[in-house]
Amino acid sequence: MNTPRVPITRLGKFFGSNDFFLEISMSEEWLIGDMNYTCVLYRVDKNKTKTDDVYGETVSEGIKFLHPVEFNAQVTIASPENKLMGSTKLDQLEPGNITVSVFLKTLDDLNIDIEFGDYIGYYDTESFVRYYTVVNDGRITSDTKHTYKGYRPFYRTITGSPVGPNEFRGL
Helix, strand or coil: CCCCCCCCCCCCCCCCHHHHHHHHHHHHHHHHHHHCCEEEEECECCCCCCECCCCCCECCCCCCECCCEEEECEEEECCCEEEECCCCCCEEEECCCEEEEEEHHHHHHHCCCCCCCCEEEEEEECCEEEEEEEEECCCCCCCHHHECCCCCECEEEEEEEECCCCCCCCC
8 A cells, every 4th residue: 555655845945855865974974983972772672571460560680682782873971960869868979861862864774773761881981881771762853953954854862861780781
């Protein structure tokens, strides 16, 4: 069944498909060649992960992962924050959240999708990797920020919260 496709013509006089793909290509060259931020995605295998029958929660040691995948993205890490532990007066310094902006083309080329609950590893130094759990998978890309001049979406913004070594340590 063929579904009718409506071409995006609102910018056709000044900007079209060829221009869009040229801009994406140059942006990828900058991101991969110059910036070279590399993340590792640990996708949860939802078919093999064990959950309990009552609440559907993951049982201890029950999370199973697909093979890790490296990908390039623009990375921003928020400043650390002092947070109180529960209702006590004890505070501890927590690392900031990570914001990862990744091209939709990159996700398509690698045949991956980043979903809520997956883990992202980012190397703070050559010998230390910090892990984050995805708390916002950035699926909504129709806002002006995620489109190129209102033409079409070209990237997703994913947010992750840092996890402790008791929750996830890589594979």
